[in-house]
Structure formats: structure tokens, C-alpha cells
Amino acid sequence: SKVGVMIFEIVITILAAVLLHWLVNFLFNPWRYPPGPAGIPVIGSLHLAAPDFHRKLPKLARKYGPIFTITAGYRRVVFLVGYDLIKEVITDRAKDFASRCPNMPGRIVRGEGLDAPYGPKWMANRKFFYSAMRTMGLGKRGIEKCVVDEIPYIVEELEKLCAKNELFEPSSVFDSAVLNVLAYFTFGNRYSYQDEKFKELIHINNDFFQKAKFLNQPLFFLLSLVPGLHKYWLPQCGKDLKESVGKINKFVKAEIEQHRQNLDRKNPRDYIDCYLKELDQMNDQSELSELGLEMSIMDLFQAGTETTSTTLRWAILYMVNNPNIQTEKVQQEIDDVLGFDRLPQYEDRMRMPYCEATVLEVQRMATIAPIGLQHCSEEDQMLGGYRIPKRTSIMACYHSIHFDPKFWKNPNEFDPCNFLDSNKKVCIPDAFMPFGGGLRICVGMNIAKQELFLFFVAILQKFSLHLPDGVDHLDEESGSGITLAPKIYQVKIKRR
Ligand code: HEM
DSSP states (O other): OHHHHHHHHHHHHHHHHHHHHHHHHHHHOTTOOOOOOOOBTTTBTGGGOSTTHHHHHHHHHHHHOSEEEEEETTEEEEEEESHHHHHIIIIITTTTTOBOOOOHHHHHHOOSSTTSOSSHHHHHHHHHHHHHHHHTTOSHHHHHHHHHHHHHHHHHHHHHHHHTTOOBOTHHHHHHHHHHHHHHHHHSOOOOTTOHHHHHHHHHHHHHHHHGGGGGSHHHHHHTTSTTHHHHOOOHHHHHHHHHHHHHHHHHHHHHHHHHHTOOTTSOOSHHHHHHHHHHHOOTTOOOOHHHHHHHHHHHHHHHSHHHHHHHHHHHHHHHHOHHIIIIIIIHHHHHHTTTTSOOOGGGGGGOHHHHHHHHHHHHHHOSSTTOSOBBOSSOEEETTEEEOTTOEEEEEHHHHHTOTTTOSSTTSOOGGGGBOTTSOBOOOTTOOTTOOGGGSOTTHHHHHHHHHHHHHHHHHHEEEEOOTTOOOOOOSBOSSSSOOBOOOOBEEEEO
16 A cells, blocks of 8 residues: 555665664764774664673773774763773863763653762762761761661661571661661661561662663663654653652652751751751752752662662672681681670771771672763763763773782682782772772762671671572672672571
């Protein structure tokens, strides 16, 4: 029929236009993007998208050099492999590359807040976050109190397991503890793990991470093939993710509303109170806004819960797979410095170099954010001899430096000595960047470091962890997820 012929002609015309566009770009490379695999017409290198994507990057670097481009549809992403270029972009020229381009996940998940593009709003929110930590007394000691206060509840949960002789699957205890620290900081109170409202918060937060797996799936990358397509069409998993973000947003909005109703400006209790007080006092030029508050809290929950909980799960896994390190080194040092009863303080790490080095080694081996978060520049930039157009996504492959034999003796083996010098003091090689660096360095780094050290030490002070009967090794390959997380495992736990 005529209509059939017309549709056929339209489809052929579109395909020819896309192919021509791809050919012109491929042959003439008008922007002198760094080289990279040509990929398949139209879809580019979409087929590379897989959970072990980060492992393919060093191989591509051997072929194309330490800076190369990968294409997917109309998008080009520039990848950096190796210390020199990563340091140049992330720290030395931090200001040049401090922006985030408004990419697809950004549009589905975020708006303005702590992870916003570079500019006055991002700066104001970030500055406010740090100043709130100080004014709330939640600077170094304050956050430590939130973390230390959580320890008895973790111990209580683990004791219940020991009493019932049950195996330990750490996700739920770690998710609860880590979320509680942030709840204390933002909402002003820690919850009982059995509290219905807390269970709801845990549920919607975990649901988000479950649904966010969509961002790693080829279906998601398909959306990048046509600019703006997501406005008209989202696959079901994309709609689910949007809905899930909506639920967290609703929870946060309700908390803000409740805080507004009983705000005492003289005695701000938490982050929300501090922010509301600031909103009331500020002038028209201020870049803070209620939307900024909402988004900042959502960023804190999205960036600060799964990351820390996942790292703690890796820590337990490595201790179980390396029983000598667990008992003869880590627990020996804990017994010598803390004994069995004294709760650890963050300051204790000065006298516990082996424990601190172990936590650092867990972060290196796990490298849960192997390509970090994308950076970009708001101006064209020269980099590695190429001209990178403004707003091109740039990704640093941290995995490549955390496993580079130039910096680590046996990069593929778990060895806390990687972080100890010849005097057995902690020394951190420059090539260790689990929190990124420069202007965009993780804002929650100090909170995360305290949680990792204090929870890790407190658990090993009281409990020993072992392989379950009949298992000779826990799988060290990561499962699928938004960060590199271990596959679900269970271990035996005994009171020491
Ligand atoms: C082990 C735990 C954590 C790891 C490994 C981690 C890692 C990272 C990395 C690699 C980045 C990107 C840095 C860059 O773009 O160069 C980042 C950003 C961020 N992190 Fe963390 N993080 C952790 C915990 C936390 C915690 C506890 C919080 C909040 C309390 C948090 C909040 C954020 C935020 C808001 C950003 C975005 C900052 C910005 O765009 O300016 N993170 N984190």
C-alpha cells in the first residue's frame, strides 16, 4: 500500500542520514577527538557496555593510548587510563574539568544539589554542606559521635545471630547502620532498626539502587542514541527508576515540611534546620533554595549509603578469605590497643596502622567506583594533545591506577602492606583515589572514612568471621549493580 511505501521511505531516509552523519564524523573527526574504536555504525561501541567494562579500558589504552574516545549514538565519551592524565584532569586542572554534563542519568535521577554541574548553585550547596557540618558541631568529632553511637546497635544485631547460631549476611545490618548515620545528620535522629518509618526509608532507598541497575544496562544506552528520546519514551525499567526517585523525593519533602513547622532558629537540630534557617535569612542573591536542599539530601542518600555499605561488605569478605590477616594482624592489633571492651575512637587509628592499612587495601581491591563519576568542562580544552569540545563527558579509570604494578607490589593480591612503609607506618601512594579528587572530591569522604574504620574495627573486636562449612573461598568477582558490589554471601560469625 501507499502508506507502507511511505513509511519504508521515511525509515530509509532516517537511516541514511544517521549513517552519513556517522561517516562524516568518523572520517573527518572535526573536533580532533582522541582516537578510539570505530564501533558499529550508529550504535558505536554499545557492545562494550558490560559489568566488567572497566577491565576492558586498560586493553583499549594499550591500543589507542592513555586517552581515547568511545562512541554510543550521538554521544562521545573520553576515557583516561593511567596516573598522569587522571592526575592532570582530576587534581592539577581540577577547575577546568569540574563540571558535570547534563547527561541522561542526570536528567532521570538528579537536578541541582551537591552533584550539580559546576556553577554558583553547586558551589553554594557544597560550601553550605561543609559549613553545616561545622556549625552543627558535626565537624570531625560530631560525625564521629553519630558513627560511634551506632556501634552498640550493630553489635546487638550480630549477637542475636550468634545466639541463634545463624549465618551472617551483612547487607541489611550495614545498610541500616550507614543510613542511620545520614538520618541523624539530616533529619536529626537515629531510628531503631525495627521502626516502621525507618523500614520504609530503607525500603525506598534500596529500591532505588535495585532500579538504578537500569543505568548499567544496554537498554539505557540505547536511549543515548537519539537526543531527547527519554522525554517521549522510557522503557519500563526507566519508568520504575523515575517512580523510585519520586518516592525518596516525597519522603524528603515530608521531612522538610515537618522541620519547617517546628523550626527553632536559635537551636538548629540538624542539616535541614540549618538550611531552612539560612533560607529565611538570605538575600535575593543567594544561590541556595528549597529545591537545592531537597536535591542535596537526595544526593547524600544516593551517594552515601550503598557506597559505604558495599565497601563494608567487601571488608568482611576479604577478612574471611584471609583468616591469617584477620586473626594474627587485625584482631591482634585491636586487642593490643583497645582490648575487648573499649569502643574505638577515630583517633585510635593513629595507633592502629595495620587496621587502617587494611581498610585502605579493601578500598583499593574493591574499587567500587572504577570509573568514578563523569567530569566535563564548560569550555573547549586541550588535553593529551587533543582538543576536547566543551561538555564532553570525561571518565577517569581509577581501576587502572589501583591495579597498576608501578604503584603496587602485587596488585591482584589482598595485602595491607601496600599501605605501610618500612617503619610500619601508614603511607598512601598518590595513585590511590577511591574518592576521586580535586574540586569534585567526594563531599562525604570524611563521613565514609570514619564509618569504614570504626564499624570495621568494632565488629572485629567482638566477633570472628569464618567461611561456612563446605565453602573454601568467597567469590571475589563483583555482581551487577550501580557500584562494584560483592555477590550476596553468608559467613559464620562467632563471639570472640
Ligand atoms: C566508601 C564510600 C564512598 C566512596 C568510595 C565514594 C566515592 C565517590 C566518588 C569516586 C565520587 C566522585 C568524585 C569525582 O567526581 O571526582 C563521589 C562523589 C560524591 N560523594 Fe562519595 N563516596 C563514598 C561515600 C560517600 C558518603 C558517605 C557521602 C555522603 C555523606 C557521599 C557523597 C557524595 C556526593 C554528594 C558526591 C558528589 C560530589 C560532587 O559532585 O561535587 N559519598 N564519591
